[in-house]
Amino acid sequence: MFTFDIHLHTDYYSGCSVISPEQLIRRAIQMRLDGIAITEHGIRWPDDRLDQLRRLADPYNLILINGQEVHTYSPQNGMEGEYLVFGVKKSLGADFSAQELVERVHGEGGILIAAHPYKWSRHGRQRYYGAGDRIYELKLDALELYHPHHDEESLEKVRRAMEKLGLPGTGGSDAHQVQAIGSCVTILTKEVRSEEDFIREIRAGNIHAEKRGHPK
Numbered sequence: 730m731f732t733f734d735i736h737l738h739t740d741y742y743s744g745c746s747v748i749s750p751e752q753l754i755r756r757a758i759q760m761r762l763d764g765i766a767i768t769e770h771g772i773r774w775p776d777d778r779l780d781q782l783r784r785l786a787d788p789y790n791l792i793l794i795n796g797q798e799v800h801t802y803s804p805q806n807g808m809e810g811e812y813l814v815f816g817v818k819k820s821l822g823a824d825f826s827a828q829e830l831v832e833r834v835h836g837e838g839g840i841l842i843a844a845h846p847y848k849w850s851r852h853g854r855q856r857y858y859g860a861g862d863r864i865y866e867l868k869l870d871a872l873e874l875y876h877p878h879h880d881e882e883s884l885e886k887v888r889r890a891m892e893k894l895g896l897p898g899t900g901g902s903d904a905h906q907v908q909a910i911g912s913c914v915t916i917l918t919k920e921v922r923s924e925e926d927f928i929r930e931i932r933a934g935n936i937h938a939e940k941r942g943h944p945k
């Protein structure tokens with residue numbers, strides 16, 4: 730079993746995060762994670778910059794996966810959810826509707842995971858800050874199940890969608906602060922050493938999600 734936190738933001742590209750890339754690596758090692766995926770908002774780390782960071786992670790066999798979290802929008806619907814994207818080699822920004830993003834990512838051989846699909850909006854429990862039931866209309870590759878902002882009702886909705894759509898569930902901390910790293914994780918049953926391995930295992934559904942709380 731290999732434990733990955735696959736939803737993480739650093740202050741290098743996400744202004745809302747106070748985690749430096751070096752802190753991220755240190756904490757992931759301390760939390761005994763086998764791997765992490767960096768998913769900044771609309772930005773993918775340049776591969777050479779990520780390779781520099783790998784020098785800190787490699788001695789501990791900590792695997793670094795490059796990804797991004799893409800915010801979608803359409804004039805008709807407004808926000809159409811956020812998606813963790815892997816396998817697309819450039820930064821995607823935030824200029825897509827959800828359907829356009831799915832087509833673009835699959836066209837490039839990548840995968841999409843609905844990020845916190847049933848996280849409630851700050852403006853009340855009538856709306857989600859996530860894809861909500863739109864996940865039923867899109868061809869996604871997985872759904873984020875464990876996320877710190879999913880309550881019991883959200884979890885129930887994701888579980889139902891996983892069953893109906895036959896999709897695996899992931900866990901990610903969406904950490905913007907060091908303490909949160911590793912609070913929700915994705916367990917991979919096979920060893921993953923690269924983004925390609927990771928994509929293959931998500932597609933194969935050889936994963937499950939776990940919530941670990943906030944260790945001190």
Ligand SMILES: [Zn+2]
Pocket residue numbers: 798811844845
């Ligand atoms: Zn998000």
Ligand SMILES: [Zn+2]
Pocket residue numbers: 736737738798844903
């Ligand atoms: Zn996020």
